[in-house]
Amino acid sequence: MIELYQFRRAWGLNPSPFCLKVETYCQLAGIPYKSVRTVPFKAPRGKLPFVVDGGQRIADSGLILDHLRANAAWDLDAGLDARQQAMGHLLRRTCEESLYFAVVYSRWIDDAGWAVAGPEFFRGMPAILRAVMPGRLRKKVQAQLHQQGYGRHDRDEVYALGTADLAAIAVFLGDHVFAVTDRPTSVDATVYALLKSILGPPLESPLKQAVQASPVLTGYVQRIERAIAAKAA
Numbered sequence: 707m708i709e710l711y712q713f714r715r716a717w718g719l720n721p722s723p724f725c726l727k728v729e730t731y732c733q734l735a736g737i738p739y740k741s742v743r744t745v746p747f748k749a750p751r752g753k754l755p756f757v758v759d760g761g762q763r764i765a766d767s768g769l770i771l772d773h774l775r776a777n778a779a780w781d782l783d784a785g786l787d788a789r790q791q792a793m794g795h796l797l798r799r800t801c802e803e804s805l806y807f808a809v810v811y812s813r814w815i816d817d818a819g820w821a822v823a824g825p826e827f828f829r830g831m832p833a834i835l836r837a838v839m840p841g842r843l844r845k846k847v848q849a850q851l852h853q854q855g856y857g858r859h860d861r862d863e864v865y866a867l868g869t870a871d872l873a874a875i876a877v878f879l880g881d882h883v884f885a886v887t888d889r890p891t892s893v894d895a896t897v898y899a900l901l902k903s904i905l906g907p908p909l910e911s912p913l914k915q916a917v918q919a920s921p922v923l924t925g926y927v928q929r930i931e932r933a934i935a936a937k938a939a
């Protein structure tokens with residue numbers, strides 16, 4: 707049984723796109739796993755998720771998926787040709803290296819998003835910690851986004867960057883059932899995780915408006931959820 711170390715649920719959902727990516731992959735591939743709640747400072751690389759499999763600790767969602775796919779019975783990417791793999795790589799990078807940071811901005815930096823996300827992220831924390839931790843971590847995320855670059859843009863520009871990614875993803879998906887072939891792959895775990903992270907939480911932002919306005923994107927999210935349900939049945 708794989709142990710998947712991740713954040714506490716927020717709004718009843720997996721709040722982290724990278725944790726949700728791994729959890730979705732496990733669900734799509736029918737991999738038995740146990741979710742274990744933890745915090746980043748206990749992770750091997752200071753970020754979540756990580757997994758423990760037979761005593762081996764593996765951090766980073768991409769490396770975790772590589773590890774899971776090494777078991778042929780769990781390899782959703784088997785049989786993809788070089789072009790499909792390349793398209794998947796580009797799509798994944800768009801989600802993880804660009805769209806992700808717009809999502810982070812919508813939760814941690816945008817005052818409207820923070821007013822909703824802050825209390826939920828730190829719910830249940832002892833009052834003494836809750837008085838200092840949210841502000842401290844918000845400053846840390848602010849510094850991370852500044853280093854990454856998107857934090858140097860104003861609100862409209864950040865959302866323009868994110869919605870441009872969403873528009874490109876929607877064109878790429880078009881009328882395809884799944885991202886790069888006719889069945890779910892690891893690429894779908896990533897794309898779904900980002901779209902669900904925008905759609906699921908009760909946060910209003912131009913990112914959410916863009917997903918909700920796209921039948922391609924909302925239809926895709928529903929298809930992935932049907933594929934997960936079918937695998938569990």
Ligand SMILES: N[C@@H](CCC(=O)N[C@@H](CS)C(=O)NCC(=O)O)C(=O)O
Nearest residue numbers: 722723724746753754755766767768
């Ligand atoms: N490259 C890593 C990124 C993981 C990541 O950024 N995780 C975030 C949550 S979505 C995290 O743990 N942040 C806590 C921190 O930076 O302190 C992966 O693919 O797993």
